[in-house]
Amino acid sequence: MQFITSFILLVPFWFxxxxxxxxxxxxxxxxxxxxxxxxxxxxxxxxPKKSFPARLGExxxxxxxxxxxxxxxxxxxxxxxxxSLSPNIESCINPQFVTFKTSLKKDFSKFILANSIxxxxxxxxxxxxxxxxxxxxxxxxxASGLPGDMESKVAKxxxxxxxx
Amino acid sequence: xxxxxxxxxxxxxxxxxxxxIRAVQGPTVIDRLLSxxxxxxxxxxxxxxxxLIFSRLDMFVDIAIGxxxxxxxxxxxxxxxxxxxxxxxxxxxxxx
Amino acid sequence: MTLIAIIxxxxxxxxxxxxxxxxxxxxxxxxxAHAAGKxxxxxxIxxxxxxxxxxxxxxxxxxxSFNVAFKLFVxxxxxxIGSPTATHAIMDAASSAGVEHWSKDKDKS
Numbered sequence: 051m052q053f054i055t056s057f058i059l060l061v062p063f064w065f066x067x068x069x070x071x072x073x074x075x076x077x078x079x080x081x082x083x084x085x086x087x088x089x090x091x092x093x094x095x096x097x098p099k100k101s102f103p104a105r106l107g108e109x110x111x112x113x114x115x116x117x118x119x120x121x122x123x124x125x126x127x128x129x130x131x132x133x134s135l136s137p138n139i140e141s142c143i144n145p146q147f148v149t150f151k152t153s154l155k156k157d158f159s160k161f162i163l164a165n166s167i168x169x170x171x172x173x174x175x176x177x178x179x180x181x182x183x184x185x186x187x188x189x190x191x192x193a194s195g196l197p198g199d200m201e202s203k204v205a206k207x208x209x210x211x212x213x214x
Numbered sequence: 215x216x217x218x219x220x221x222x223x224x225x226x227x228x229x230x231x232x233x234x235i236r237a238v239q240g241p242t243v244i245d246r247l248l249s250x251x252x253x254x255x256x257x258x259x260x261x262x263x264x265x266l267i268f269s270r271l272d273m274f275v276d277i278a279i280g281x282x283x284x285x286x287x288x289x290x291x292x293x294x295x296x297x298x299x300x301x302x303x304x305x306x307x308x309x310x
Numbered sequence: 311m312t313l314i315a316i317i318x319x320x321x322x323x324x325x326x327x328x329x330x331x332x333x334x335x336x337x338x339x340x341x342x343a344h345a346a347g348k349x350x351x352x353x354x355i356x357x358x359x360x361x362x363x364x365x366x367x368x369x370x371x372x373x374x375s376f377n378v379a380f381k382l383f384v385x386x387x388x389x390x391i392g393s394p395t396a397t398h399a400i401m402d403a404a405s406s407a408g409v410e411h412w413s414k415d416k417d418k419s
Contacts, residue, residue, distance in 0.1 A: 067384075069377035127325055127352045130345050134332030145341050145411055168347055168394040174340070176401045186340045186401070186411070215312060215364065218319075222357075225323050232330040236342075244404045245339055251396055252329065252346050258385065259322075259357045271365050272374065275381045282388055289396035293403040 052091040057083060059094070104209070111207040118203070119166060126171035133188070147176070148185045148193050152201055159208045166200055216267060223263045230256050247292055254285035311367040318360030325353035338412030339404055347397035354389045358382050 064079040065071070087094075136142055154160050164175040167185060172192035177184040187193035230253050237249035258278050265274025332345030362382040369375040 066377065066380050069374065123348070123352050126348050127328070130332060130348050131325065131328035134328055134335055134345055139335055140337060143336075143341060145338065145413060147411070164398060165391070165394045168398060169351065172344070174344055174347055174401060175398055176340075176405045184405070186344075188341060188344055215316075218316060222319055222323060226326065229326050229330040233333055236333050242339065242404075242409055244400060244407070244409060245342065248339070248343060248346050248397075248400055249333060251400065252333065252350055255350050255354055255389065255393065256326065258389070259326075259354060262358055262361045262382070262385075266361055266365065266368075269368075271361075272378050275378055275385070279381060279385055279388075282385055282392070286388075286392040286396055290399045293396075293399040297403040297406050 052094070053087050056087040056091040056094045060087060108208060115203060115207050119169060122166075122170045126169060129171040143188055144190050146187055146190075146193055148173075148187050150183055150185070152181050152183060154181075154201065154205060154208075156208060159204050162207075163201060163204045166204065170200065219263055219267050223260060223267070226256055226260050226263070230260075243296060247289070247296070251285065251289045254281070254288070258282050258285070311363055315360040315364035315367070318356050318363070322353040322356035322360065325349045325356065329353065339409055340401065340411050343397055343401050343404075347394055351389060351393045354393070355386050358386050358389075 060083045061079075064083055068075055068079065133139065133143060152160065152163065154163060160178060164178055164183070167173050167175045167183070172188040174186045175183060176186050233249050233252050233256070237246045237253070240246045240249060258281055261274055261278045261281060262271070265271035265278075268274070326349070329345050329349040332349070333342050336342045336345060359382075362379045365382075366375055366379055
């Protein structure tokens with residue numbers, strides 16, 4: 051099952067990357083796709099029991115989250131540039147470490163949450179140990195506003211329930 | 215468009231020199247590592263812009279993909295290597 | 311289309327400038343990583359998107375240019391995932407190696 055899914059996913063990727071349709075390239079592509087999906091199919095597809103519609107639903111939920119994340123990235127860039135171009139730099143920042151506990155279970159959603167925290171204004175994830183996030187915050191106001199509504203957004207994308 | 219691309223490439227080079235100053239004078243090894251990672255990301259852009267200048271982007275884009283992968287793997291591997299190195303503080307003089 | 315590409319590239323260059331100045335001026339390692347991890351991602355996305363638009367317009371939207379544009383989008387996706395992860399790995403190494411962080415009053419740190 052994992053082999054077939056990763057094979058189907060990798061065939062259009064090969065043809066889009068190579069852009070050639072003669073005999074030699076097609077045979078080479080089929081051989082290399084077979085080898086890659088035999089070896090690494092279990093790394094690409096993590097939980098093989100999940101049904102196909104659930105997977106598709108996750109992808110459809112992920113797209114609005116991506117747009118929200120893009121807006122947050124633009125905001126955070128403006129924030130960082132405002133700080134780094136301000137004339138007196140040491141008066142407007144107050145770096146500090148913040149920890150908070152998350153109730154997300156799956157590794158992949160933790161990874162998405164950590165990357166999102168890194169990309170949103172004024173915060174960078176330093177370490178994840180089990181369910182505790184260690185976060186470096188640049189100013190006081192973003193340190194008090196953690197984790198915000200990001201955790202519930204990630205939980206909604208991956209159909210996990212969080213205890214508040 | 216081509217003069218604008220030359221200007222953009224030159225501006226990127228100036229930025230890389232600015233980051234390289236931090237890589238030279240950075241107090242710890244990990245500062246240098248971060249600067250080299252940023253320079254690598256700028257290099258991907260520089261390769262793509264160079265491909266547009268020579269109008270051979272179909273060739274340069276493969277080099278850019280390879281460079282991006284290599285840059286990421288280098289950053290992660292060196293970070294793993296320095297993870298248990300307890301002499302990274304600037305006072306101990308291990309950064310030279 | 312060329313105008314949109316030029317605007318995107320100029321925005322990306324501006325964010326890169328902010329990254330460089332931030333890396334030069336911020337006081338300690340952890341706050342430098344803020345500048346490196348965020349502004350790098352967005353400016354790379356903007357510059358490569360501008361280059362892809364310009365290249366599509368330059369080669370009159372033929373099939374081979376769409377292949378190149380797809381490869382550029384692969385670079386964008388990779389930078390979008392990889393750049394925060396690399397910053398996170400470097401910060402984790404710094405934190406477990408015991409790099410001190412800068413704070414307003416030095417005694418507390």
